[in-house]
Amino acid sequence: MQEIPGGITAVRGIEAAGIHCGIKGGGKKDLALVVSEPPGVAAGVFTTNRVKAAPVQTTAHLVKAERVHGIIANSGVANACTGDRGVRDAEQMSDAAARLLGGDKGTILVASTGAIGRYLPMDNILCALPTLVERLSKDGNADAAEAIMTTDTRPKWAAVETKVGRRFARVGGIAKGAGMICPHMATMLAFLATDAHVSSEVLQTALRDAVDRSFNRITVDGDMSTNDMVLCIANGLAGNRLFGSGSPAYASFSAAVAHVCSLLAQMIVRDGEGATKFVEVRVERARTREAADRVARAVANSCLVKTALFGGDPNWGRILAAAGAAGVDVDPRFLTLRLGEVLVVRGGQPVDEARSAEAKEAVSAENVVITLDLGLGKEEAFVWTCDLSYDYVRMNSEYRT
């Protein structure tokens, strides 16, 4: 597998476009379209929030279609908490795009991100659609990635090429993040495409696995936004033979999907609201994988740990306290903690290096790795997060409804 430039349009048969239609101020791009020619099968992973936005309800249904032609998405308005009218708007947005592209109703997936509780300005969207379709091109990747941004400071895309059976297949994608620092309630969107020839079942399995190892590593289950979704369209242009989910071709394909998801997920964390650091929390030697996961998330979501990281303070006590409060088996006597390569706690007690310049350096870097060994079993887990800074507070206290 090899990383390649070009994002989602690096995939054969995929064109994209992004324009300003008037939802956001300042002429910022706010409407994106990704189209696969020919249409293909699709897979999707959606927010587990009980308050689901209209486009999530609509697309969770559409993604099961046999022929999916593309994805239309807007930023600026989330179309969440908008009741039946919201669902009708999402359907109309999808149908109008499908008609303009000469396809059947129900072949265009739909997504939204932005302010909750506002109706979509349907006139703006419908008026802009012909221009949007006209702009579709192999060069449209950056425009589409930009048109789904909200508080993101930069567009995000990634692509890889890998061998699937005897053919080379590509997987590419675009994504947007936002307030990812604390329990994650801003929208995360990622759209992927692949030219691999793959059944919708196998595609769904590969995407589900990839999301579990990437986007779900940067958020807390059950704390997703009203609008989160990850979609992937597969158009088969690579010409490989169909494969099952136990085959070597699957291993290769799913690794490519996972790699693109992982790259996009890391970009989202690095561009988190107010983020100054990328932090990996690794938990090792837990009794169960779930326990490892819960401890990693408890540490990664602790505001006290995050603010210490922002201040470059090797505050290992807060890390141990967060781990102890995760609600799973943790025995302080067996705890070992490393900040970067520096051992700071052994047997639940600080070693001399805990107050060293090296420990401080390890948490002052732009990339911080926290490794907590529970000394209880063989399971492990990791979570990616960022620090909690003044800018996070500024961005979220000054953002106006």
Next chain:
Amino acid sequence: MQEIPGGITAVRGIEAAGIHCGIKGGGKKDLALVVSEPPGVAAGVFTTNRVKAAPVQTTAHLVKAERVHGIIANSGVANACTGDRGVRDAEQMSDAAARLLGGDKGTILVASTGAIGRYLPMDNILCALPTLVERLSKDGNADAAEAIMTTDTRPKWAAVETKVGRRFARVGGIAKGAGMICPHMATMLAFLATDAHVSSEVLQTALRDAVDRSFNRITVDGDMSTNDMVLCIANGLAGNRLFGSGSPAYASFSAAVAHVCSLLAQMIVRDGEGATKFVEVRVERARTREAADRVARAVANSCLVKTALFGGDPNWGRILAAAGAAGVDVDPRFLTLRLGEVLVVRGGQPVDEARSAEAKEAVSAENVVITLDLGLGKEEAFVWTCDLSYDYVRMNSEYRT
């Protein structure tokens, strides 16, 4: 029941003192003693953190003694993650105080709060003990309350008088809080005393109930610090008859304990790190009490909700999103949300008032009440919290290990 001045020493037979012994800098008080003459029975509620500080381990054992003479507590060093030596230090602190007071070994409860992973400066503590004992007086309440402070900006105490059977009994207490804004991992201590004549079993029941309705309303279960504890000593000087936990005397007594705990808990929230607002999150008409509780905590712990409150932004969308992510039954169609008295969401959708000046006023006040009606059942719950400000980030990123 009636609130009275004087804090813990308002209780008959209780004296207190607080002095500087050299743990904290700047001559700040850091060693407190509360003594009951005669000794009495005691009850305690302790952190659920798996990483328990040495004094928690020691006191959880001592609190079962038949005759408890008092409580010694220090601030500045938490004596947590200090292994066997930490436990020996906690025991020595208790024993030395007991000896000086002329009592038996094991009659003085012990508590600590401050930095994790440091050993107690035992020489300082032991040297200061005679002075501390000498200073014991009915006027020592404020000094003792001050000596257990860490990042608290003001000392905290409360007292009430109530009729228990045919006698008037008093309940008084002191407390300290700290970083209470996010998942709660700083130390919370509260020491109560009462002159009611009560068995240790009934006292434990009353204290447990009171804590569930007060201190546990301002924190997340399983997210308590390594050092949290709430203690109560009862010396029987009120002269009432012993009572069972189903009696009218119990109702009156437990209401008094709960009221003191509730006053102290609210003081802790109001003095939370960086707090500018006191926020009550009420969840009504949930299917179960647990569901109501989880939704209330999800809203109260959301960094996005807290930063919006800091900014005085009536961002009801973030409240709904947090509720939907609580992992329990929530149906957006039945949601009703009030900010103060202002109805902003009905049937999961915003009403016109959602963007009114009144809605903004309701969340700009110093006291904010958020009422979320789930429309599903009959159960309810509340949580007290505060907003998330620049000062929280400043205090926690600049605090040095």
